[in-house]
């Protein structure tokens with residue numbers, strides 16, 4: 687069900703690809719900062735037009751990946767588990783996020799002991815916290831998050847380097863509150879308890895794939911082409927699903943389940959291996 691959200695974003699004013707820490711980052715491909723800014727502004731305006739609040743982080747000239755605010759931490763019920771980045775190129779971002787939360791008066795801020803890249807690898811469902819590990823976040827991060835938030839954590843192993851963060855391979859579509867009946871016949875997913883998700887099985891280890899099948903039997907299972915368009919790097923407010931426009935194969939399955947897809951073009955940011963969700967941290 688739709689709920690207005692609060693998001694944290696950072697304008698890609700200093701966006702560039704000068705180091706390569708994931709397979710999408712090709713140093714020989716030029717980046718158009720003005721285009722990145724225009725696409726990013728469209729995304730921000732899109733959220734506002736959907737009734738959401740967007741806070742902005744001040745960009746930093748030495749931190750080109752700061753635009754990917756999802757990686758700065760996990761904010762849940764006013765507690766913040768700050769990120770500890772895997773790569774030195776991004777270490778500085780953790781401090782920028784920490785200062786922002788402290789200035790905003792966050793009471794419970796904890797800088798993680800174990801490497802975790804925030805909502806890049808953590809996703810919140812109605813009952814659980816899903817936690818990806820394998821490329822960035824430490825396998826010890828799920829345990830640390832469970833202790834901090836007091837919420838059961840499901841650890842999921844990532845195995846394909848193109849899908850180096852959980853949010854490149856899985857998206858939580860709703861928080862499991864009863865649907866509004868928009869799906870007419872009751873649908874197989876909305877209108878009953880339990881979160882629904884969409885994910886790309888090829889990104890996960892065999893055991894983790896089995897866990898996802900068990901927890902989310904009604905999930906939208908994405909095809910490779912849509913996953914490679916970073917179609918799963920989407921943001922849902924419970925009704926609208928903002929996603930990269932190239933992921934056309936996801937549109938019908940979303941509509942069938944009563945969601946309204948909102949395609950956007952973030953092709954310039956894809957050159958750094960990020961899209962809609964990476965640019966969006968949710969302040970819960």
Ligand code: ARG
Pocket residue numbers: 707708711751754756757776805806851853854958959960961963964965
């Ligand atoms: N260039 C960034 C990195 O490799 C992209 C981060 C994308 N963020 C995300 N939440 N998946 O770290």
